[in-house]
Amino acid sequence: MSIPFLDLKAINLTQQDEIEQATRRVLHSGWYVLGKEVSAFEEAFAAYCGTKHAIGVANGLDAIFLLLKAYGVGPGDEVIVPSNTYIATWLAASHCGATPVPVEPVEGTYNLDPARVEAAITPRTRAIIPVHLYGQTADMDPLMALAAKHNLKVIEDAAQAHGALYRGRKVGALGHAAAFSFYPGKNLGALGDAGGITTDDDELALKLRTLRNYGSQKKYHNELAGYNSRLDELQAAVLSAKLPALDGQNRARAAIAAIYDQGLAGIASLRLPEVPEWAEPVWHLYVVRHAQRDALAARLADAGVGTLVHYPLPPHRQPAYADLGLAEGTLPISEAIHREVLSLPMGPTMTEDQARQVVLAVRAAVAALDAA
Ligand SMILES: *Cc1c(COP(=O)(O)O)cnc(C)c1O
Numbered sequence: 001m002s003i004p005f006l007d008l009k010a011i012n013l014t015q016q017d018e019i020e021q022a023t024r025r026v027l028h029s030g031w032y033v034l035g036k037e038v039s040a041f042e043e044a045f046a047a048y049c050g051t052k053h054a055i056g057v058a059n060g061l062d063a064i065f066l067l068l069k070a071y072g073v074g075p076g077d078e079v080i081v082p083s084n085t086y087i088a089t090w091l092a093a094s095h096c097g098a099t100p101v102p103v104e105p106v107e108g109t110y111n112l113d114p115a116r117v118e119a120a121i122t123p124r125t126r127a128i129i130p131v132h133l134y135g136q137t138a139d140m141d142p143l144m145a146l147a148a149k150h151n152l153k154v155i156e157d158a159a160q161a162h163g164a165l166y167r168g169r170k171v172g173a174l175g176h177a178a179a180f181s182f183y184p185g186k187n188l189g190a191l192g193d194a195g196g197i198t199t200d201d202d203e204l205a206l207k208l209r210t211l212r213n214y215g216s217q218k219k220y221h222n223e224l225a226g227y228n229s230r231l232d233e234l235q236a237a238v239l240s241a242k243l244p245a246l247d248g249q250n251r252a253r254a255a256i257a258a259i260y261d262q263g264l265a266g267i268a269s270l271r272l273p274e275v276p277e278w279a280e281p282v283w284h285l286y287v288v289r290h291a292q293r294d295a296l297a298a299r300l301a302d303a304g305v306g307t308l309v310h311y312p313l314p315p316h317r318q319p320a321y322a323d324l325g326l327a328e329g330t331l332p333i334s335e336a337i338h339r340e341v342l343s344l345p346m347g348p349t350m351t352e353d354q355a356r357q358v359v360l361a362v363r364a365a366v367a368a369l370d371a372a
Pocket residue numbers: 059060061062085086088089131157159160180181182183193194195
């Protein structure tokens with residue numbers, strides 16, 4: 001048996017014709033940066049998310065960074081981020097000169113705990129960045145209420161959650177603005193780096209369009225000291241070709257998750273993801289927890305089941321953040337999560353039979369570990 005963690009090539013080849021048509025169209029257009037393809041994708045993605053605007057940018061990190069810049073976040077400011085997230089969420093704040101202030105998650109959902117967020121707000125706090133981790137939304141209503149009370153901006157980090165719902169409402173339209181990554185392995189992935197921002201705020205959208213293009217609205221006139229963070233025509237065309245398949249692919253992921261939920265229920269030593277009644281996740285990852293994570297991963301590898309760890313080390317324990325001085329033990333929930341999480345194979349081209357084989361392999365591996 002050999003079940004890969006994720007088969008990106010197979011996923012993209014399900015739309016081979018549409019993607020090849022898109023790339024050919026760009027080749028023959030003679031126009032490769034910020035043109036018709038980018039505008040068309042921005043329009044389609046805004047409609048998909050139910051926002052007034054979508055702005056294509058170079059990648060997901062830039063999407064968060066440019067939003068913080070557009071909101072005027074800078075040195076001396078604090079930005080509340082999850083203690084357990086991909087490091088990009090923190091780096092976006094750091095690259096503005098602001099300080100990322102980590103807040104611990106709710107254990108079962110892995111998402112930001114609103115009760116702990118309030119305690120972390122200071123007069124320097126400017127923004128909260130909830131991450132919809134593993135494809136399930138954070139609990140947004142209490143966060144938006146806190147933001148209103150303290151006059152803060154809420155930026156969704158939606159890099160792992162294209163299409164997820166919160167109380168029936170779509171990701172991307174839940175905060176003041178949202179940042180997306182279209183990195184190849186995300187639920188909506190390009191054939192290279194790409195990112196996007198959604199918002200209903202007209203003024204913010206115009207500022208972002210200016211910032212991503214050297215601070216320029218008119219060629220060779222630079223109103224702002226901007227950046228080069230443009231989405232290119234090729235990636236935009238590929239994303240437009242792939243977007244219509246996203247909901248179907250997310251449903252296929254949910255079917256795999258349902259097989260895991262059912263097949264792996266009732267194992268005392270194995271913690272499964274918890275889905276609150278208000279959440280409709282898109283299962284970017286299906287993450288389980290076990291005290292002997294590394295041994296479990298090794299046994300699954302021997303059985304031909306590919307797994308990954310998201311993530312082995314929390315941002316505050318990365319050498320990149322040594323200067324924050326957050327020693328081992330400062331964020332115990334996050335640290336325990338990082339020691340114990342394991343992501344099982346997940347993707348829209350996985351078959352239900354493969355999912356059942358993963359269930360059997362996990363059950364056998366956990367039984368052997370728990371008996372030892
Ligand atoms: C992938 C990811 C990002 C960064 O996206 P890039 O396109 O790789 O820059 C940010 N936040 C989270 C939670 C991610 O998973």
